[in-house]
Amino acid sequence: MEHSSEAHHRIARISAHLYPSKSQMMDESCKLSRADCRAKGGAPGFKVAILGAAGGIGQPLAMLMKMNPLVSVLHLYDVVNAPGVTADISHMDTGAVVRGFLGQAQLENALTGMDLVIIPAGVPRKPGMTRDDLFKINAGIVKTLCEGIAKCCPNAIVNLISNPVNSTVPIAAEVFKKAGTYDPKKLLGVTMLDVVRANTFVAEVLGLDPREVDVPVVGGHAGVTILPLLSQVKPPCHFTQQETEYLTDRIQNGGTEVVEAKAGAGSATLSMAYAAVKFADACLRGLRGDAAVIECAFVASQVTELPYFASKVRLGRSGAEEVFQLGPLNEFERDGLEKAKKELAGSIEKGASFIRK
């Protein structure tokens, strides 16, 4: 039979977990706080922060990052609901230790020591809006968060999701330049969802498994700036003019397709969380030193005359270590490139001058 005081202690411990105040009345001496636990969260891996972790993208993104074996510490920051999301996700029996941070006063603690910072903070579109309509609110949010990064984890890789990406990446770059911490290799605008969509839609047209399809998508992340290079699809294939026009239009307007389907309840969140994790995982594999990790991203670039451009990049220990040229384009793509560059130039300038002014 169980010794009675041992049983008493066990009941008190369970009770302490469920009803802290009741257990306090039962037995003050047998409370076990988290700090007393033997686990010290020292598992090997990278430290990742998500800023905007309680949002539509943030929550599934946090869940998927908690499942990533390359992550040892996961910091979840938001201006609302961070404790709830953190409590929920921290019960998943995967390796990463999860900590929550709520509000501006906790931003610095959320960022200190991070290897990778993923930013999905900011407002999403409603039907009838362009991504640029989000600039007014999201520009200031991105500025504040990047000031925190410059101060607390200037060497971290930054994955910027908040729209309009074509402007928020230049905003982040200018904040880092002002702080003297700018490393162009470490600032990456996330355009992975365009690639994910392109792979899906092309696979549908060709009757292939999307996992076997690789479509480079270059330019930027809004309307005509999203330029799928269908002439470079792997495996090599041919499209009719009608297929090319259908696919280009669907890939460029994939975001709007979701915004309209959600009818006022926001924009892509689940496919975006999936794409963000796919991209973050590539960044972490690069940081680990894996060879040939190549993905598309919106980065500082000399591929065109514009200072930022999305194209394939090689991810390594220091971020985007190599930015690849566009390769041969057909006439349809060359036309698309000219349209993309025209719009991109304005969006980049708008972002940069928001900080320079």
Ligand SMILES: NC(=O)C1=CN([C@@H]2O[C@H](COP(=O)(O)OP(=O)(O)OC[C@H]3O[C@@H](n4cnc5c(N)ncnc54)[C@H](O)[C@@H]3O)[C@@H](O)[C@H]2O)C=CC1
């Ligand atoms: N790059 C891409 O491919 C995509 C980008 N997006 C963009 O991602 C952003 C977020 O979208 P959702 O998650 O759907 O929006 P949401 O409104 O569901 O979540 C945004 C979260 O950001 C938080 N937030 C607001 N201000 C903050 C601050 N100063 N610091 C920290 N957190 C803050 C909010 O509290 C909220 O939890 C939007 O700008 C959207 O346009 C969305 C889909 C794809």
Ligand SMILES: O=C([O-])CC(=O)C(=O)O
């Ligand atoms: O369309 C939006 O507003 C969100 C987004 O960037 C996307 O889904 O590609």
